[in-house]
Amino acid sequence: MTRALFTHLAKDLRIEWRTLDAMISMIFFSGLVVVLFSIAFDPRGAFSQQIAGGVLSVATMFASVTALNQAWAREIRHQVMDAQRMVPSPGAELYLAKTVANFLFVSIVQIILAPFFFVFYNLHIAGQAWQLALVLPLGTWALVANGVFFAALSIGSRNREFLLSLILFPIFIPALLAMVQATGYILTGDGDPALWIKMLLGYDIIFTTASLLLFDVIFHAE
Amino acid sequence: MNASSPEAGRPSLGARLEIARLDKVSKLFGSFAALRQVSLSLEPGRCYVLLGENGAGKSTLLRVLAGLLRPTHGKVTVFGATQPHEARARIGYMSHAPMLYDELTAQENLRYFASLYPGRPCLTPAEALRQVGLDPALNRLFGQYSQGMRQRTSLARVLLSVPELLLLDEPFSNMDVESARQMVALLAGFRQSDRTIVLTTHQREHAAPIADFFITLHAGRVASFDPGTLQSRPGQVPAELGRPTP
Helix, strand or coil, X not given: CHHHHHHHHHXXXXXXXXXXXXXXXXXXXXHHHHHHHHHHCCCCCCHHHHHHHHHHHHHHHHHHHHHHCCCCHHHHHCCHHHHHHHCCCCHHHHHHXXXXXXXXXXXXXXXXXXXXXXXXXCCCCCCCHHHHHHHHHHHHHHHHHHHHHHHHHCCCCCCHHHHHHHHHHHHHHHHHHHHHHHHHHHHHCCCCXXXXXXXXXXXXXXXXXXXXXXXXXXHCCC | CEECCCCCCCCCCCCCCCCXXXXXEXXXXXXXEEEEEXXXXXXXXXXXXXXXXXXXXXXXXXXXXXXXXXXXXXXXEECCXXXXXXXXXXEEEXXXXXXXXXXCEHHHHXXXXXXXXXXXXXXXXXXXXXXXXXXXXXXXXXXXXXXXXXXXXXXXXXXXXXXXXXXXXXXXXXXXXXHHHHHHHHHHHHHHXXXXXXXXXXXXXXXXXXXXXXXXXXXXXXXXXXXXXHHHCCCCCCHHHCCCCC
């Protein structure tokens, strides 16, 4: 399993390194969301501490969708997916590699975005900062694992970009809620985010397992 | 190949082994029937050339054989397996599209696909590229290749896993006469090493030197089934077409 997984992953990382397609669109989009929200709300008030978690999650979510919509674009363009369907290695490896690659792309964007985010919203972390290092990756994985799966599911559709948002956002709501609540608690220090972090972890395990089990079915669908 | 459609006047090949069989296969896309009751039997070491106008069902037939499409009716058996995934590693499929990444070089593309065949002895990317007449040292991105070079690289991808059944959809399209001749020579070598080739083309004259049988499809049915050049000269491949592929 691992050899093919790393082969797929190395291919995706190499292509992104050469083109920067996903990264550039995500950085601009998420940057715009952060700036626009900081204009719409007074970033100096205590209120900003409370909404910051939501803004970060929404910025990540919308930015990720711009990348996820293109997650399979190269495979579709020249029917590369047909060649991948013909090889004996299981499709689940392709799915997992694509998910890891997109997870890395989104995480890099979050790392780039974080300093600007803290500056624009005048944030300081009242809770335990290390917990953010759990919440953000878990929330990002939840989004990306579902996004890659549903992007593959909607490949055959004419309105696949619209369809992805339509399917992905409702399914992501529990993870979004957990991400926003946990981030809010960490930033304000008003509560314990442990329950929300556990919920994110459970969500990730369930949806990743289901996607891995089901991916071959949609991958080999006509 | 035996085409058991009633209209096909087919030559008998005796009791040879078969590597693939289609029994009354139909493929419907909605209400459109791309294939209608097609029955065929493929034998090793033969080259079958599918002819027919656009929309006749040639590409659909190849995709059904490749396991990329499931027949709506009928049964497909390839290498004794009725489940496509069981035979996949032994089939090489080349479509109209190059099925390669524009953002990688030819070597990178081939290395990527070669590593997806665990446990199967594959050609090295350099060997595959040399077989199709391309320079392995060429370090250009695949997206910058000419159409003819793309076609050859696509064939190199198919040859990588040393498949026993080659399914080639329009392999001579976008090729100049010399490149087409080289490809025919390469395929002749393949055929001589007892591998089976099924190819579609609109350019009958290109495929004629290696064709065992010409099968003409019309509206999803086998309209005619004719022996090709090599059935007129059994066991022979024109000397000018080169040596067998190792």
